[in-house]
Every structure is written in structure tokens, then in C-alpha cells.
Amino acid sequence: MIFQLIREEARRFPVLTPTDEWQDADLEDLHGEFIADRIQAVTTMLLAQASDEASMGRLLRKSIKYWLIDQARKTTVGALRRILENVLAAEDAFEKVPAGEAGEGRWQLVGTAVLPWSGRTEELIDTARAVPNVKIPPWSSTTRRGPVADRRSIVAVAGAVLKVAGGSLEIAQLVEVFVARFPAVLDPAVGPLPDDLGTSIGLHEGLTPEQQLIAANDEVDAAVTAAEVVGMLAPWEQQIVPHLDNPPAIQTVLGCGRSQAYQHARRLKEKLTQLVGDGDSVRTVGLKVIRLCGSAAVAE
Amino acid sequence: MSDLGLPQRFLDLAKEARGPRALSEEGLRERFGAPTEIEIDAGQVWRARWDEVSVLVLVLAVEDRDVLAAPVTIDPPAEDDHSVVLASSFIAFDVEATVWAGLTCLLPIRVLDRPMDEWSEDLVRWATHTAQRRPSATPAGTRQGHAIQSELDPAALLQAELVDDLELLSQAPSLPVDTPDATPRDLASFLGTNLDLGSLCSSLGLGQPQVMRLLRGKTPLAPDQIEIVARATGLSSREISATVRRLPLGLVVKMEHPRWRHTWAQRAQRFHVSEAQARLTCSYDVFALAARETGGGEPDWDQRLRQFLHEEETDAGGA
Numbered sequence: 001m002i003f004q005l006i007r008e009e010a011r012r013f014p015v016l017t018p019t020d021e022w023q024d025a026d027l028e029d030l031h032g033e034f035i036a037d038r039i040q041a042v043t044t045m046l047l048a049q050a051s052d053e054a055s056m057g058r059l060l061r062k063s064i065k066y067w068l069i070d071q072a073r074k075t076t077v078g079a080l081r082r083i084l085e086n087v088l089a090a091e092d093a094f095e096k097v098p099a100g101e102a103g104e105g106r107w108q109l110v111g112t113a114v115l116p117w118s119g120r121t122e123e124l125i126d127t128a129r130a131v132p133n134v135k136i137p138p139w140s141s142t143t144r145r146g147p148v149a150d151r152r153s154i155v156a157v158a159g160a161v162l163k164v165a166g167g168s169l170e171i172a173q174l175v176e177v178f179v180a181r182f183p184a185v186l187d188p189a190v191g192p193l194p195d196d197l198g199t200s201i202g203l204h205e206g207l208t209p210e211q212q213l214i215a216a217n218d219e220v221d222a223a224v225t226a227a228e229v230v231g232m233l234a235p236w237e238q239q240i241v242p243h244l245d246n247p248p249a250i251q252t253v254l255g256c257g258r259s260q261a262y263q264h265a266r267r268l269k270e271k272l273t274q275l276v277g278d279g280d281s282v283r284t285v286g287l288k289v290i291r292l293c294g295s296a297a298v299a300e
Numbered sequence: 301m302s303d304l305g306l307p308q309r310f311l312d313l314a315k316e317a318r319g320p321r322a323l324s325e326e327g328l329r330e331r332f333g334a335p336t337e338i339e340i341d342a343g344q345v346w347r348a349r350w351d352e353v354s355v356l357v358l359v360l361a362v363e364d365r366d367v368l369a370a371p372v373t374i375d376p377p378a379e380d381d382h383s384v385v386l387a388s389s390f391i392a393f394d395v396e397a398t399v400w401a402g403l404t405c406l407l408p409i410r411v412l413d414r415p416m417d418e419w420s421e422d423l424v425r426w427a428t429h430t431a432q433r434r435p436s437a438t439p440a441g442t443r444q445g446h447a448i449q450s451e452l453d454p455a456a457l458l459q460a461e462l463v464d465d466l467e468l469l470s471q472a473p474s475l476p477v478d479t480p481d482a483t484p485r486d487l488a489s490f491l492g493t494n495l496d497l498g499s500l501c502s503s504l505g506l507g508q509p510q511v512m513r514l515l516r517g518k519t520p521l522a523p524d525q526i527e528i529v530a531r532a533t534g535l536s537s538r539e540i541s542a543t544v545r546r547l548p549l550g551l552v553v554k555m556e557h558p559r560w561r562h563t564w565a566q567r568a569q570r571f572h573v574s575e576a577q578a579r580l581t582c583s584y585d586v587f588a589l590a591a592r593e594t595g596g597g598e599p600d601w602d603q604r605l606r607q608f609l610h611e612e613e614t615d616a617g618g619a
Contacts, residue, residue, distance in 0.1 A: 040395055044320060044323065044374055044375075044393050044394060044395045047319040047323040048374065049355070049374075051413065062376065066376035066378075070376075070454070183449070183452035186452065257461070257465075257467065257468070258464060259460040259461075259464045260460040260464055263456055263459070264460075266456075267452055270450060270451045270452060271452060
């Protein structure tokens with residue numbers, strides 16, 4: 001049963017899909033990793049919570065879904081670490097603490113010769129959030145992973161964080177700050193489940209993000225930005241954008257519970273805030289995103 | 301290698317993962333006795349279940365028909381800043397568990413299914429204080445949960461799912477209970493001169509004695525019967541359902557106790573009805589049985605139910 005559920009659920013995660021699509025061997029590896037990682041807790045949970053075979057299937061599917069989300073986030077964190085290291089190494093503003101000095105191998109601003117930092121990460125996260133005009137480049141929800149931010153924004157955020165820290169930072173500390181600053185990047189695209197047992201989400205099959213980009217081509221810059229933002233949203237997210245202030249409508253669209261509808265609304269607002277950014281045209285872009293998603297829903 | 305091609309070490313792991321013995325049927329009976337003798341108490345961790353929803357809850361306080369309870373999760377692993385994570389060595393689960401004190405709510409006793417563990421008074425006190433937003437030191441064997449930093453954190457969705465599940469549990473159907481201010485009219489007096497007995501018998505597909513019992517409110521109208529009577533009489537479903545005679549609180553409290561859930565589940569399966577319908581029908585049968593007997597004071601409803609079940613079994617055996 002576990003293998004079958006993993007086979008079904010894994011196909012919903014583009015970020016986990018191997019380059020040459022899922023093969024049996026990949027799914028067996030994933031199955032093995034799940035067993036090694038979670039079998040003790042899942043077995044206990046099922047013993048305590050399941051009352052029959054049907055409830056066992058539902059509970060197990062939920063465990064597998066959240067474990068796969070966790071795996072998807074881990075791969076993204078790995079990619080984020082590599083991107084950060086590449087940018088820091090290539091930019092003149094940063095350097096590694098030389099061998100033999102305190103904090104060897106950490107990152108610092110060039111010419112500062114500081115001691116290793118050991119403060120509260122929350123302060124650094126607040127600093128990262130306060131950096132203005134951060135731009136997240138567009139990507140399509142149909143691709144495997146979104147970018148963190150454009151190179152200039154990454155440099156600006158890392159520079160501000162190292163300045164406020166006043167000390168050198170491990171790459172892992174910088175990654176932690178970036179993860180907290182850009183949670184939308186870690187948010188894995190999750191596809192629909194073909195014949196989900198009562199938990200399927202009706203997806204909008206209308207315009208693809210790419211078609212929306214083409215349609216918006218002749219519009220002003222704000223409209224293009226809005227189309228880019230729409231392209232970064234999963235189809236089910238596009239569907240609920242017009243209902244962000246109407247959780248009961250989200251309940252109807254997604255077929256979920258009340259609290260989940262409110263959470264989906266809060267989550268998507270947070271994601272849109274990050275994707276739209278904080279530029280002068282934020283309101284215009286935001287409205288155009290809603291309009292684009294609304295017309296997509298109507299077209300459906 | 302197996303048919304699936306899984307390495308043997310994974311299969312060995314899966315085979316070893318039998319779960320703690322404390323959660324086996326034998327282990328549960330050793331700790332809590334037979335399901336028919338169970339008492340609900342603060343500090344117990346129960347499986348709360350209705351239809352497709354199943355949640356573990358830590359009971360903080362017990363009232364007549366409700367418990368104050370905080371949800372508990374084992375997997376998927378998640379937490380928030382109003383939760384504590386219990387170390388595996390302190391509980392029967394042998395794995396970590398999260399107590400979500402910030403999601404504490406009242407749940408009807410009728411959704412409690414089976415006790416799974418029993419935790420310390422310190423933990424109950426902490427959860428109660430936290431639910432009331434009063435500061436309290438985290439108990440031994442626990443650590444404070446980490447805050448959910450973003451709505452994009454999967455824990456935020458898991459938390460919302462938990463709240464929805466608790467809401468569904470709180471809406472599990474209850475037995476109609478008599479209240480001092482209620483002045484019910486039976487269906488017969490409600491219909492008055494508009495009563496057409498023949499038409500009702502025909503619509504319901506029942507004999508006159510059975511319909512008379514429905515008219516006097518001595519047998520509960522099933523949901524589909526309420527609709528049929530409403531159509532046949534031109535009255536609303538709400539008006540019809542209000543004529544069903546309500547059950548005494550003492551009986552309702554006993555029938556909704558988890559010690560009888562196994563009985564309702566068995567009867568539901570046997571008669572191809574829902575658990576709620578099995579409990580409703582049997583409760584009225586027990587009420588009718590008690591009404592035929594003499595003697596003052598509140599009847600021993602548990603005893604009446606045992607008697608009813610025994611007589612039913614005897615009749616079935618003799619038939």
C-alpha cells in the first residue's frame with residue numbers, strides 16, 4: 001500500500017521528478033527512503049489513529065504527502081545553498097575568512113576582518129526582509145523550481161545581512177536567513193491527484209502560464225509583470241486568487257474545510273506579496289494579477 | 301531483493317516497525333481494561349473519531365457531554381509556538397508527539413473512541429494554562445514547539461487541517477435530548493384533524509401499529525421518514541423533526557459514552573445503517589423498555605441497555 005501511494009503522490013511533485021521521468025527504480029528508492037525515515041512514527045500513528053483500512057489509507061496518504069513536501073523543500077534548500085555560494089564567490093563585495101583566522105571558511109564583507117557572528121537569527125531575517133526593491137525573476141509553475149531572486153537582489157540582501165551581523169557567517173546561517181526571507185521559493189508546486197479519494201482539487205485547465213504571458217505581451221510593463229506573477233502560480237492558486245477575500249468561495253473551489261480555506265488565502269497573499277514585490281507599481285500589478293486570474297477562471 | 305526490488309534492509313526495517321506493544325489490543329486492555337468498562341479522565345489521550353475523521357486528543361477536563369481537549373499529532377511531524385513536543389521516552393508511543401494546546405476546544409464525548417495513553421498532570425496543567433494564554437513552564441520530557449514563521453510553511457496547512465477536523469468532530473450528530481424548557485408536541489397532536497393515517501401508512505410503507513408509535517413520538521423518525529412525512533403532510537422537515545419525543549439527559553449521557561461505541565458500530569454493520577442511526581434507534585428502544593417498567597428515580601440506563609441487548613439476542617436465538 002505504501003509503495004502504491006508513493007507512486008501516486010510522487011507524480012504530483014515536479015521538483016522531485018527525475019530528468020527522464022519516474023522509473024520504477026526511482027520510486028523504489030523513494031519508497032526505501034520513506035521507510036527508513038518515517039516508518040516508526042507512521043506505524044505508531046496508524047496504530048493510534050486508524051480504525052479501519054479506509055482510514056489507514058487516508059492517514060498514510062497524508063503522511064506521504066507531507067514527507068514528499070519536505071523532500072521537495074530539502075532539494076530546494078540544497079539548490080539555494082549552491083546559488084548563494086556561487087554568487088558570493090563571484091562578487092567582489094564578499095570573501096571567505098582566510099585559513100588560520102577565527103571563523104575560517106565563513107563569509108564576510110571584504111576588508112572587514114570580523115569575528116564569527118553568534119546572535120539571534122531573527123534579527124538577520126528582519127534585516128533581510130527590510131531590503132527594498134528585491135526582485136524575484138519570473139518562472140513558470142510548470143518548470144521544476146523557481147529562482148530565489150535576481151542576482152542584484154541576492155547581493156543586496158547578503159550584504160545587508162553581513163553588515164548588520166557585524167561578524168562572519170556560515171553559509172548555513174545565510175541559507176537559513178534566505179529561506180525565511182523567500183519562503184515562496186521553497187513552496188513546492190503540487191499537482192493534482194488523478195482520482196484522489198475525496199481530496200482532489202479541481203484544477204483550472206485553461207490558459208497555461210506561457211499563453212498568459214503571450215496574451216499580455218502588448219500590455220504595459222505592469223501588465224507583463226502581472227502575467228509573470230500569474231505564471232509563477234500553480235493552476236489551483238490562480239483559481240483562488242479572485243476569491244482571496246472570500247474564503248467560503250475558496251472552500252467551494254477547492255472542496256476543503258473552512259480553516260484550510262482561510263489558510264490558503266493567507267498563504268497565497270503572502271506568496272503574492274513576495275512575488276509582486278514592493279515597487280511603486282505594486283498595487284497596479286496586484287490588481288492586474290487578480291484580473292488575469294479572474295478572467296482565466298471565467299474562461300474556464 | 302524483493303519483488304518490488306527494495307533492498308532487504310528496508311524490508312527488515314518495515315518488518316521491525318510493529319509499533320509499541322502498549323498500542324496493541326492486548327496492551328490497551330492491560331492499561332485501560334475492557335472497552336465496556338472505560339472511564340474518561342483528564343490526562344488520557346483518546347482517539348476521537350467520526351466518519352472519516354480521526355484525531356488524537358489529550359483530555360484536559362471532563363464535563364457531562366463534552367471534554368476539553370487538545371489535539372495531539374505523531375505524524376506528519378509539525379509544531380507551533382503554542383505546542384510542546386514530547387520526548388518518545390516519556391510516552392507509550394515510543395516516538396515524539398506534539399500537543400497543540402493553542403487548538404484546545406470542546407469536543408462531544410460521543411466522538412471519543414478508544415484511549416491510547418495517559419499523560420502527566422503537569423502536562424495537563426501546562427496545556428490548560430497555555431490554552432488560556434497563561435504563562436506556564438514546559439513540563440519535564442517536553443520542549444517548546446517552534447513558531448510557524450510563514451503561511452507557506454507546511455505546518456500552517458497541517459494546523460488548518462487539524463482545526464477543520466476538530467470542527468467536523470464537534471458537529472458529529474447527537475441524540476435529541478430533553479430540556480426543561482422544551483414542550484414537545486407529538487406528531488399526532490401536531491397534525492390534529494389533518495391526520496390521514498391510511499395515507500401515512502402507505503407513504504411510509506409501514507403497518508398501523510408502527511405508524512402509531514411514530515405519531516406518539518415513541519419511535520424516532522429516521523431522516524428519510526421525516527422527509528416522507530413532510531411531503532405527505534405539506535409541513536416542513538423542521539416542524540416534523542421537532543415532534544420526535546426527546547430522550548432524558550441521563551440516558552443520552554450513557555448512550556453517547558465511548559464504552560458503547562463498539563456496540564453501535566457492530567449494530568450499524570449488522571443493520572446496514574450509520575453509527576448515528578444505530579445509536580438513535582437503540583436508545584429509543586431502551587427508553588421504551590424503561591417506560592414499560594415501574595419504579596421511581598432515574599433508571600440505570602447502562603443496565604437497561606444490557607438488558608435490551610440480551611433480550612434481543614435471546615429472541616433472535618429463539619426465533
